[in-house]
Amino acid sequence: MARRESLLQPVSRRALLEGLGVAIVSGALGSMLAGCGSSATPTGTAAQASPAASPAAGNASQATGATAQPAVAPAATAPATAVLTGTFTSLGWGDIKYQQDTLDGYAKAFPDKVGSIKFTAEGAKGEGDVLTKVLTAWAAKSGVPDIFQQNAPTVPQLIDQNVLAPLDNLINAHKEVFSPGLLDALSAQGHPYAFPWRPNTWMMFYRKDLLDTAGIDPASLTTWDNYIAAGKTYYEKTGGKAWLTYEPTNNANGQPLEIFMDGLGVSYLDSAGKATAGSDPKMLQSLQSYQDFLTTKAAEARSEWDAPWYTAIKNGEFATMLSAVWLDNTLKGQAPELSGKWGIMAMPGYKADQPTHGFQEGSPVLMVAASSAFKDLAQDILAYQYLTKSRVIEVAKQRQASKQGIFPPLLQEVLTDPLFSTPDPYYGGIKFFDLNLQLAKNGVTIHFTKDFAQVLKIYTSHLDLISAGKETAEQANQAIAKDVASKIETGN
Numbered sequence: 001m002a003r004r005e006s007l008l009q010p011v012s013r014r015a016l017l018e019g020l021g022v023a024i025v026s027g028a029l030g031s032m033l034a035g036c037g038s039s040a041t042p043t044g045t046a047a048q049a050s051p052a053a054s055p056a057a058g059n060a061s062q063a064t065g066a067t068a069q070p071a072v073a074p075a076a077t078a079p080a081t082a083v084l085t086g087t088f089t090s091l092g093w094g095d096i097k098y099q100q101d102t103l104d105g106y107a108k109a110f111p112d113k114v115g116s117i118k119f120t121a122e123g124a125k126g127e128g129d130v131l132t133k134v135l136t137a138w139a140a141k142s143g144v145p146d147i148f149q150q151n152a153p154t155v156p157q158l159i160d161q162n163v164l165a166p167l168d169n170l171i172n173a174h175k176e177v178f179s180p181g182l183l184d185a186l187s188a189q190g191h192p193y194a195f196p197w198r199p200n201t202w203m204m205f206y207r208k209d210l211l212d213t214a215g216i217d218p219a220s221l222t223t224w225d226n227y228i229a230a231g232k233t234y235y236e237k238t239g240g241k242a243w244l245t246y247e248p249t250n251n252a253n254g255q256p257l258e259i260f261m262d263g264l265g266v267s268y269l270d271s272a273g274k275a276t277a278g279s280d281p282k283m284l285q286s287l288q289s290y291q292d293f294l295t296t297k298a299a300e301a302r303s304e305w306d307a308p309w310y311t312a313i314k315n316g317e318f319a320t321m322l323s324a325v326w327l328d329n330t331l332k333g334q335a336p337e338l339s340g341k342w343g344i345m346a347m348p349g350y351k352a353d354q355p356t357h358g359f360q361e362g363s364p365v366l367m368v369a370a371s372s373a374f375k376d377l378a379q380d381i382l383a384y385q386y387l388t389k390s391r392v393i394e395v396a397k398q399r400q401a402s403k404q405g406i407f408p409p410l411l412q413e414v415l416t417d418p419l420f421s422t423p424d425p426y427y428g429g430i431k432f433f434d435l436n437l438q439l440a441k442n443g444v445t446i447h448f449t450k451d452f453a454q455v456l457k458i459y460t461s462h463l464d465l466i467s468a469g470k471e472t473a474e475q476a477n478q479a480i481a482k483d484v485a486s487k488i489e490t491g492n
Helices: 013-028 055-064 097-109 127-140 152-160 170-172 178-183 207-214 222-235 254-264 282-293 307-312 327-334 375-386 389-401 410-417 432-441 454-468 473-487
Strands: 087-092 118-123 147-151 202-207 245-248 301-303 320-324 341-344 348-351 353-355 362-367
Touching: 087 097, 087 127, 087 301, 097 375, 097 389, 127 147, 147 152, 147 202, 147 307, 147 375, 152 348, 152 362, 152 454, 170 375, 202 207, 202 327, 202 348, 202 432, 207 254, 222 282, 222 348, 254 282, 254 353, 282 301, 282 454, 301 307, 307 327, 307 375, 320 327, 353 389, 362 375, 375 389, 389 410, 410 432, 432 454, 454 473
Parallel strands: 087 118, 087 147, 245 301
Antiparallel strands: 147 362, 202 320, 202 341, 348 353
8 A cells, every 4th residue: 555645654534433433432441552652750840841831942941940932943052951751652653664763863963852761653553543542541641642643633522632732832933834724723722732744735636648638628627617527528538438536435435525615615514513514505515516526427436545546547547636745655656657647736616716725634733642741842843853944854855865755844945955846757847845835825624623523424424325326415415414413413
C-alpha cells in the first residue's frame, strides 16, 4: 500500500469510525496500555510547567518565574535552569522513523533544553488504534503519550474529555501561517488544541493527455456544473470504459460530499448542533451534486488503496482525481512513468471565480496531552520541526536524499529554496508547493463536533442509498434530518 505524503498511512473512514466507536466508551476502561507514554517524572518544579508558559523557554520557565512570551522559533542560546529527566513519548501511525527523527533532531539541536530526557516514538495500526490507546491510558491516569496524532474530526471529542492541552503559544505566534477557518475548527473558546502540521489541501489532479483526446479543456472545469457535464461527455467518448473521476466506496462515501459542502460553506451540523439536512438549502444542494456526480457518470464507485485502484490510475481509467495534497506522493510512487502527463489546479466551485478552497477532513493534526509533564517542551519541538525555516529545509533535503516525498511546508518563506521553488516536471512545470500554499490560504473546512463519528455514520448510510439508486437527494435530505434528530439531538 502506498504511503500518503505524510506521517499517515491511508485509513478508511469506515475503519476510523469503528475505532471511534471503541474509543468513545474507552474512558470507562481501567487498564493501562503498557509503554504508551511518559514513564518518569522530571526533576524540580519544571515538571509542572503551565501550558501558558513560553514554548521556547522549555519547561524550565515555571521554575525561573519568568514572564511567558510567545516565541517565533526556539532560542538555542537560552539555557535551561532545571535538568529534565524522564521519558517523552510520541504516538502515531505510518512513518514512525520520521517521528523518532523529529524527536532526536530536536534533542541534538538543543541538548541544554532536553537534559537527560529519553525520546521515544511509538506506533499503532491506525488512527482509531491511537485514539483507543490514548483514551485508555487517560482513563487509567497513566501512560498518556506527550504528543500524538489524529485527524481533525476527533479533536472536539478529545477537548470535551479534557485530554488536550491548549497550544496558544505554539499557534498564536504563527497565526498568519494557518487558514483562520482551519484554526477555528481546531479551537474551543478561543484556544487552539491541535496543530495542523500538514493541511490536507483540496486539489484537482488531471491527465492532460486524456482530457485533450476527449476534447475537454481543463481550464473549463472551474464550476461543478461544467465538471459534471464534462464527466458525462468523457464517459460517452470512452464508450463507458473510463470516468472523469471516482467515488471512494471504502471511504464511507463522504469524500465527494465533503468537497461540495466545503464549496458551499456548510457542515453536517449547524452551530446549534442541529442537522443542516432538512433545514439548510446548501446541504440539499450538496446532496444533489453528489447524486448528479453519479447519475451522469462523472464518477464511478471504486474502492481506494488496493491493487485495482492503482492499476486504474496507471491505465488512465480516471482523467481527473478530486483529492488532497497527499495524492502527489501516491501518483509519483505508483506511476512515475506518467510524469509530464498530469496537471494540477484548484477544485471546481459553484461559481467560476470561486474555486473550492478547503481541507479534506480538516487535516492530520498533532496534539499535546494535558497530562504531559512536558507540555511546553512538546510545543517547542513542534515549532522547531514545522515552523522554523532552516529545519524545514534541512528535513526536506534529508528526505530528498533518501528518495522520499518532501512534505508540503507551512511556511511561505521556504519557497525561496530550490527544493520548494523548482517547477515540478511531473505536473508539466507547475510549482507544486507554491500552488499548495495558495490553495490553503483562507481554506475552509467542515465544522466538527464531539458527535462527529455518529453523525457521519448517519449521513454515510444515506449516501450509500443514493449510490445504490435507492434514495434520491431529496429523500436523503429529509431522512437524515429525522435520523440526526432522533439519534443525536435526543441523545439516543
